Amino acid sequence: MILFNMGKTKYIGIVVILLLITIGMISGYKYCATPAVHSLFPNPPDTSNMLYLVNFTSKDIRKAVINEEIFLEDGSVRKKGFAALPQDYDDFRSVDLDEVYWKGEHVIGGDFRGTSFRSAKCIGGIFTGSDFRFCDIRWSLFNKSDLSNSRFCRATLFRMFVNDATLENSDLRGANMFGVAGHRANFRNCNFTNALMKESEFPEADFTGSEAVNVKFIITVFTGAKMDSMDLSYSDFTGAGLEDVSFVNSRLIDAEFRGAHLQGADFTGADLSGCNFFAAEFVNTVFTNAINIPEGLRELIVDGQITGLCYVNGNDI
Template sequence: MNLALNGKKIGRNEFTGAKIENSTFYNCDFSGTDLTGTEFIGCQFYDRESQQGGNFNRAILKDAAFKNCDLSMADFRNVTALGIEIRDCRAQGADFRGASFMNMITTRTWFCSAYITKTNLSYANFTKVVLEKCELWENRWNGAQILGATFSGSDLSGGEFASFDWRTANFTHCDLTNSELGELDVRGTDLEGVKLDNYQVIQIMERLGITIIG
């Protein structure tokens, strides 16, 4: 499927389960749509002229996939996104507040599933989002808003974390190896169970005024 749409309100089941390649969706409204299992490859959702991203507010994105897409400034607020894939995308300034990547089994038992990899998430908003034990590697997180978010147990390896406030979210048991950690201060961040590589540990110690020999 190859489309060029502008300013269109997408029907609730219009693209459910479809595979859509090399298409443009400028100023399109996907709010409330069911995109379960839908695959977008090489698609553009960001309109440079209006500087508007796609509106996915309250959409069902269960097992949906975005690959090599421009999702800059996209509105992903309140989406249902268990099993979502966002790979090799641009998603600067995207808003994920209220997004659920979670499968509730009981009120106390649940798990998360998301695959967000090799994507530019600079200045994206993940305030209070829960992304535990997810694949989140090789992303750019520069300036991302993460107040109250939980990333515990996730693979954040190979990431870039400039202008990033580690103190405002939960990163326990995360894999941070091979990442540019920016201003990570071990005195204000709970690093229980976190994986770091030798080079990162030396950098962190040097910032504390400790010299490691050998």
């Protein structure tokens, strides 16, 4: 009787183990079946309370943002900044910085809200953690500068140069970035929501992990850029140069790619729900594991790619 019970117990144990293994495999399959892009972006694109370009922002809002007194971390008042002797944490809000020559200067945590900073030469400078909200920085040179962790909300960066610069973790919501040159720039983990980035140049730049909802990228050049794990929903890439650009695991809901140059682009694992690829150019364009691929486009994919084809039967213009 004891031997029988032991055998029965052993049998039950084996059955339990097999059940656990089966459940684990099913759970693992469900986990693997969840697209990475859904894990990265579990919530819908946020289009609420978007910041608008300075041209469309009321004077009252501008004054409120610029005139707000912001103290240093120790509670002390910022020192008045001087163009001839820039220092960390200085307040430049009412200082004329047009055409200043600040090559290699060090202004960490500077306050430049509403400042006129046009045609300045600030190559190789360090401006980390600075506040450039509503600042007019048009035509200025910030090549090879460190502008990381800074705030550029509703700033005017028209024709600004940030080649080889670092802007990682910066806030550029509602910024006017028309014609910006950012070759090889680091834009990782930034927020560009509702910014204007038309006719700009960002070849080989890195935008990984950034948010760029409802951004105008019309005729902008991104050749060789990294745009992985980005939320680019509702953005417009009409006529953009996207050759060899990587969109791996990015969310592109309702994005426009009309007439875009997508030779060598990589949409592996991307969410292409509602995208418009009318008249876009494809050569070795990768769509491996992409989801929600438009029906007409999906029919052209061979071995995960579209090669030598121009999609002209897409969504309505």
